[in-house]
Amino acid sequence: MSQSPKQQSTGPSSAGRQPAGQSPAGRSVPTSADVARLAGVSRATVSYVLNNTAAVRISEPTRRRVREAAEELGYVPHAAARSLRAGHSRMVLMPTAHVPIGPLYSRFFNELQWALRRLDYTVVQYGSVGLDGDAAARAWAELRPVAVVSLGPVEVTPSGVDLLKRAGARAVITVGPQRVEGTHSVVMDLTRVGRDAGEHLVARGCRAIGVVMPEEPGLEMFSVPRLEGVRAAAAEAGATVVPLPLAYEEEPAAALAGRWRELGLDGVFAYNDEYAMLLMRALQDAGIAVPDDTAVVGSDDLLLGRLLRPRLSTVHIDMIGGRALAELVDRAVREPGTRPERHELLDSRMVVRESS
């Protein structure tokens, strides 16, 4: 094979590419040059054939020889080399922070991923726990993605956006409760969810409304807007609102239920259906009747809520389809000139069952 004469030295640095001196599967990584040699053609021809380059006509026999050679060697093109040469990639990078966001979210996530792949993008999630905004943006920028789509609680700063754009990203899309400067912001107006719940409780006659706030870190981004929505609805009706921090455990829930009477609440919005289940059980164990003493409303309309007794009232959330967002990404990539816009993501409606 007559590799370049550079190795031989005892340096601990990986000499050449085959570090242990023995390739695990026997052979070394085949390149397009290897394919060309085996097929008896040039690298250019290999490239033409394997990419079906339209601007150039290759005879059928040659095509076959190239394809067979590639097959035989198990040739796989080197994405890095390709995008280095091309000056851009088709990689869409999606940072993930992995706070426990519900099934609603992950369904959306999958749909988006699937749709982007259909549009011929390479979708890659980049775990970004414990990286602050700018450090994260730097790490992402190293991969030179054509677009960055940030869902949920990953911090994206304006300076990070700038960095990404300078690194060649044609579009930065954020999906969250608020706009981020310089990005295509898809806004989930979660205050809506709180408002729906609040208005419903007020209409049911509630005057003192508790709002469960998960203590799990990273969820503030979702919980605070919901609280504000409830506040807005309550303010209009002259009702009071009390935030209720709560960890997702049995004991804290029991403790909260224990001081329920002194809290004097006649209604509660429980963040989501899972917290609602936790709280409702604690309330019932403490002898508080639901909904007679206190009305309980959850959110997300999970199956779980329908299995509870009383059946859980909840706010149903319709998210934008993953396909729709994928198309937005595609458009943003193809026309980077268009000014970042603001899109609405969310629709919601109250589903009244038995707990309120």
Next chain:
Amino acid sequence: MSQSPKQQSTGPSSAGRQPAGQSPAGRSVPTSADVARLAGVSRATVSYVLNNTAAVRISEPTRRRVREAAEELGYVPHAAARSLRAGHSRMVLMPTAHVPIGPLYSRFFNELQWALRRLDYTVVQYGSVGLDGDAAARAWAELRPVAVVSLGPVEVTPSGVDLLKRAGARAVITVGPQRVEGTHSVVMDLTRVGRDAGEHLVARGCRAIGVVMPEEPGLEMFSVPRLEGVRAAAAEAGATVVPLPLAYEEEPAAALAGRWRELGLDGVFAYNDEYAMLLMRALQDAGIAVPDDTAVVGSDDLLLGRLLRPRLSTVHIDMIGGRALAELVDRAVREPGTRPERHELLDSRMVVRESS
């Protein structure tokens, strides 16, 4: 200065890489050559400084000038170019299939990701829904990851493993119910979970045991071993086992509960706690007493189970720590010579509460 005569001195440099002729953020992507020019040094020096190359001593003033130039330009190294030159990357690719796997799994996932990043790997999840084994392996191989870690229900075939290794992957690790040839297999022996549940039910006197099998696609990998575990336990005691396909919806559960009497089951293992909740509600609505008529056992020991009445008996699962797996990956990468081993991932124990 007067570098290679390829660019003009002060042109807006909209030629070449900038497809639309206008860079979104004003400037174009800075390279190490740009940094070198601004700092008045060579590209080599830039590389030395920015990578803190130990083998070479650069004067402090020069270092400062380079750093400042890099800062000013917002320079970010091009990962593809770097790994192309190096002949290898530090990318660990984790395929994701995104079937709804519980909170247990995703916690593990995060931990692993975090631990790998601490070991200086770049962790990247690659969404692989709807790709069959070999096509998926090809797609992954294009990125030339140093290791591939496949958790759960992503199909990894022996030929795919071979392809990946030929593409330079130093290690392929699978985490799942069974070994995969050629990989470091971390085996989750899920039959254990079924066996624990089965033995418990048999000890409680059950003679006819139902096993809920989720109809959601992609879960067979988890459900089948559990069923087999129950079968094994039942066989020893001469009890019978009946698989019960069930979709995660209210109506199918009600239908199943409707024909419960004719099924004649006195115990049921419900796949996990969520299915257990679904089934238990349906049974209670149909007038079947739990545990008196039928004992119910779930799995995963979610908080949910403790909130049900009767409290749900369940199989608690301890998974290997994410850190431990990260270290396994690291070892496998550094010593690709060592033969793939088989590791055990899982420990489990029965938690008896009120539903059985």
Next chain:
DNA sequence: TTGAAAGCGGTACCAT
């Protein structure tokens, strides 16, 4: 202490 230059694997001009 620094610089010139040779590539890594592909792609796309320009000849032939």
Next chain:
DNA sequence: ATGGTACCGCTTTCAA
């Protein structure tokens, strides 16, 4: 219809 070849951005000898 093909082949030769100059790049893409970065690292790393080897020379000065």
